[in-house]
Amino acid sequence: MAARTLQGLVVAAASGHSDRVAVTYDDGSPMTADDVVFLASPLTFDPSVVDMFLALSSGAQLLVVPSVLKQTPGRLARRLFQRHKTTVMQVTPTLLTRFGQRTLKQEVLSSASPLRVLALGGEACPPPALLRSWRQEHNRTSVYNIYGITEVSCWACCHRIPESLLQSPAHAESFVPLGAPLMDTRVEVRDDEGGLVTEGEGQVFIGGEERVCLLDLEETVVPGTMRASGDWVRVRGEELEYLGRRDRLVKRHGKRVNLDSLQQLILGLPQVDACAVCLHEGLRLLAFVVPSRNQAVQQRRDPPEPPPPSGTEGTADGTDGRLRRLILDQLSLLLPSHSVPDTLLLIPALLLTPHGKVDTEALVRTFQTQRKRLCPSPGDASNLRQAVELLWQLAVCGQDVLGLPEDVPVEENSSFLSSGGDSLKALRLCEDILTATGAASADLLEVLLDGTFSDVLSHVERAARGATSEKGPLKRRSDVPSAAPGKRERKQSAAAEERWAVKVVRRAGEVVDVSIPETTVPDDARKQNPSRGGGVLDLSLSWASDTGRCVDASPLLLVRYRGEQSPQEGRATVIIGSHSHRIQALDLLSGSLVWERVLGGRIEASAAVSPCGSLVVVGCYDSCVYFLCASSGDTRWIFKTGDAVKSSPAVDPVSGLVMVGSHDGSVYALDPEDSGEVLWSYRRDAPFFSSPNGSTGRVLIGSVDGNICCLSSAGELMWEFLTNGPVFSSPCVWADHRRVLCGSHDGCLYCLSADGSLVWSFQTPGKVFSSPCVFDGSAVGRRGALVGLVSTDGTVWILDGRDGRTLASFTLKGELFSSPLVWRRSLVVGCRDDFVYCLKLAVKDEMTKE
Structure with missing residues (x-):
């Protein structure tokens, strides 16, 4: 059946910029008058038009709840599934994870859940293993992965996830494909030169002869126009594997990192309910993690950790410290070093935009607020030493700047490299010290690599006072006395070496x-x-x-x-x-x-x-x-x-x-x-x-x-x-x-x-x-x-x-x-x-x- 224009309206795209688009629909959707459709999106987000039309075209009920109710997942779940028996729900995966694994399993996707259709769109679909963990045994909800872009009137592809994949952990599939194009929709994958890709990676383009989409001040469009999505996929035979947004494929320390793939991997850990990953200021890799409630309970049953060093602050207690290190330890085994997050923050819930997507800017502001706790008072030498010593310990121990370090004193003659550091950790430590102290120095990295803790502290004190940044004589590692034989390099004189x-x-x-x-x-x-x-x-x-x-x-x-x-x-x-x-x-x-x-x-x-x-x-x-x-x-x-x-x-x-x-x-x-x-x-x-x-x-x-x-x-x-x-x-x-x-x-x-x-x-x-x-x-x-x-x-x-x-x-x-x-x-x-x-x-x- 031909698509018809429902209405012209201004909607906010995923980027946050306003676009004027014409929303189309297909009136052959499998809906009945007995359905209850939850209006999850605000009216400025084009999926809301899809929700309204699905209800209007089939005589179903459209459930609209106050915005404040969406901020309390427990109450929202009871209102949706106990009181109003919602049968159709179209949401982003992030909004769904706000319910938490316990509510998902006992309410949303329970064996007695009234939910007939769950459509996940607007973000990468969670991996099959994670979807299985959210479902109670004998749950009958049909789960769909829907994909599309605002520039071509919302959804373009749909894939119903097979029941066998949602029930059995024996399946080896690690991704959910984007699915088949909808009626009158054409989907192409092109490389950087614009050529069609039949195997391998490329960017998704969406359009078609019958898909009419007018952007901004456009009054007409050439039939068959294909719009670039900005999404990168891998073609696998007849299936498309979503890799992530083009702007989420970044280079870090000269190595390619796919932030969306990293996010999916973290989501697959049993300790994680939800997460968001971003690159802050082009350098620091941040991971915001909502821990699984089951894991949090288990961690609290374990013996408590020793208290943090006197005078230091952390964002969590010892329980969170152990859980954070457990997650980082697993990631260090699964990922190359350049893909392991520099900072991992445990948060109670992901902050969302009005459209139900992750509010990355708000999360970064949370990180910046926490980092300010490490900054010493201006002119306070004792606080400056405390901050540098804390950051040194965190870097050597492999923990993030917001974790609780082990209470291990730093010796004056300690060398960063021989204490367990490396060049990548030195780069991170250099940035942390300069940020925390407000100092400016182009030579700090060299001092970190070649000098002792005493050299670093003296250099930072001079830089913080605005003194000359010229380096004094450093205590090279060969000059460091072997006061701690477990961490020192044992060296002989040149004459002795010749006789070995x-x-x-x-x-x-x-x-x-x-x-x-x-x-x-x-x-x-x-x-x-x-x-x-x-x-x-x-x-x-x-x-x-x-x-x-x-x-x-x-x-x-x-x-x-x-x-x-x-x-x-x-x-x-x-x-x-x-x-x-x-x-x-x-x-x-x-x-x-x-x-x-x-x-x-x-x-x-x-x-x-x-x-x-x-x-x-x-x-x-x-x-x-x-x-x-x-x-x-x-x-x-x-x-x-x-x-x-x-x-x-x-x-x-x-x-x-x-x-x-x-x-x-x-x-x-x-x-x-x-x-x-x-x-x-x-x-x-x-x-x-x-x-x-x-x-x-x-x-x-x-x-x-x-x-x-x-x-x-x-x-x-x-x-x-x-x-x-x-x-x-x-x-x-x-x-x-x-x-x-x-x-x-x-x-x-x-x-x-x-x-x-x-x-x-x-x-x-x-x-x-x-x-x-x-x-x-x-x-x-x-x-x-x-x-x-x-x-x-x-x-x-x-x-x-x-x-x-x-x-x-x-x-x-x-x-x-x-x-x-x-x-x-x-x-x-x-x-x-x-x-x-x-x-x-x-x-x-x-x-x-x-």
């Missing part, structure tokens, strides 16, 4: 000597009198270190010793990464922290060391391979791949090349001495999670397609061995390169000959994601090689290398994806219970004597 040699022990039992040749058999082991059978072996706990996040990465051991010493007399340091984005250096004897860096994403890959022994190489979820200084953790250079790097780098001792696999399906060979030049790459159709082993002059690597592959140094496939599951484990080579060990998702550890044929296999009760470790058994009085192995069920195994027979085992509390490392009689491994464990390997009769 390095032995590197890493995953898969690889041992590399730098500077001084040394055999892989420990000196004290040679003094043993190994027997063929030996005593009964046993594993016991030596120490455990809490990292705060899951540890899937595998440890790397650096043993530094003087030329006249044996390696066993040297200082052993464990280097390991965590899901917390941190890579740490820990003392092997005590587990104490030597240095720490925060990278751009999760670290699941274990590190490697360059042939010169001065660079630590590690892959990261941010698609980068980092080359860090082994003694301090400072960045030397970075190589960017096409996707996340879960593979651990391998170093070829012959050529010195660093080889690493990426989730982009490529294996890269990098020259560490030539700033990351790619010498060759090998690509398969399946991605690489396994890490390459190049100790034989060939490259051994496992593939997701179940194969253990052997490549030549030129990247040609030599042989492959097929297992019964994906291979995430990395190959281990031993016995003069005559044996290859590698685990598989099928739960087996495979021992292969140099030509790829099977020698023996060992079946675990779990899966073998990590790499085995081969070490000399003479350290515990046994002849031949022993194999250290872990399986995902939490078991650590010691096997006989000749036949795969079990010699000892130890069970930890969490899952194990990290690969074990053995040095002398210590076995180190990371665990998914957030701890790094050091186990002691000994003969049982020796333990009895002890």
Whole structure:
């Protein structure tokens, strides 16, 4: 049926600017006289005309409520669904979330709800998982995603969300499509040059021969005119996935951030009822979150946190502080660092415009009001120090400026970087300090990166007084006394450094000597009198270190010793990464922290060391391979791949090349001495999670397609061995390169000959994601090689290398994806219970004597 012009009126578009449009309708809408339509929008918003016409054209009732009633969601729900039995409701998702999850489930979308049709439009449709969480079992409401723009008379597309998607969590759909065009409506997706897009991303254009829309002073329009929507979508076959407004696709720190996608992701967290995300002043990423009432109740059942530092203010109590950190912690695991909000505010409800959309300007004013609490009084030196110290603590702890920090004093000689900061945190801290103190300084960032807390405070005091901004002599990190050994970089004089040699022990039992040749058999082991059978072996706990996040990465051991010493007399340091984005250096004897860096994403890959022994190489979820200084953790250079790097780098001792696999399906060979030049790459159709082993002059690597592959140094496939599951484990080579060990998702550890044929296999009760470790058994009085192995069920195994027979085992509390490392009689491994464990390997009769 042809569309007819109902009336001409002035309506306010989503941008807040007034437009004169002609509203059209289709009088074939499926309405009856028994329906009750809720007029949710004000008369200045074009969906109100749709509500009125739906009621008028079908003889249904139109329910109009006072504006003040809309501000009290509980009363509004009772009025709509208990008293007037509303059957049709057309609202924005934000307005719907004002009801809260409890009211949504017990009133709006309950099993007995009178609501027959719920149409969600004007904003991005919530993800299916969130919609399911709002519905009570046996609810019969039909839910629609409607889409359109004011410039083409309101709605243009409609999609009824399938009942199966709203009922079953088994569906994998993560978005709700815009739906099919309405009658006489044409929808196109065009790229930046105006070309039609059939697959991929582009902007939505809406129009049609019969869709008449007159804007502003227009009196006529060319038939078939297509209006740009400003909305970006992804074409997926016959469906359009809404990505967000074009002006909500921003660049931050050089990286692209989709604010609407970020908002949807936060909405998917179980602790969140509603949220809004915006970029303040082009720099600070703000997230305003309405917490779930169920989560708030649960948080209040937990033990209270310690009170905030004396003299500080916060916007919430300890309960809100824990909930805020819980949400930020989850986001840090799900997002790259540039997409994690700088500030997360917990608010009771989102502020709305009269049209039912998020009032971003009002929310930002709330943020600005809260920030003023941190500003010191003019000329008050004690308050200025308090503000700078508070902001420093917040930045180091990874909390937002409105959270409650831990009560940890800042030492005068503390360095921001060695205390847990990084360059991105330094930028945020610089802005916070200048905003809070009212000071102006172009040099503060440099002082933060190179100086101490005392330097920063003195610089800010001078800048706040309007004094010269010239920098005085800074206390560089090398001049800082090691008063806090857990957070300081331990440095030696240049003369002492020249006399140090390095032995590197890493995953898969690889041992590399730098500077001084040394055999892989420990000196004290040679003094043993190994027997063929030996005593009964046993594993016991030596120490455990809490990292705060899951540890899937595998440890790397650096043993530094003087030329006249044996390696066993040297200082052993464990280097390991965590899901917390941190890579740490820990003392092997005590587990104490030597240095720490925060990278751009999760670290699941274990590190490697360059042939010169001065660079630590590690892959990261941010698609980068980092080359860090082994003694301090400072960045030397970075190589960017096409996707996340879960593979651990391998170093070829012959050529010195660093080889690493990426989730982009490529294996890269990098020259560490030539700033990351790619010498060759090998690509398969399946991605690489396994890490390459190049100790034989060939490259051994496992593939997701179940194969253990052997490549030549030129990247040609030599042989492959097929297992019964994906291979995430990395190959281990031993016995003069005559044996290859590698685990598989099928739960087996495979021992292969140099030509790829099977020698023996060992079946675990779990899966073998990590790499085995081969070490000399003479350290515990046994002849031949022993194999250290872990399986995902939490078991650590010691096997006989000749036949795969079990010699000892130890069970930890969490899952194990990290690969074990053995040095002398210590076995180190990371665990998914957030701890790094050091186990002691000994003969049982020796333990009895002890």
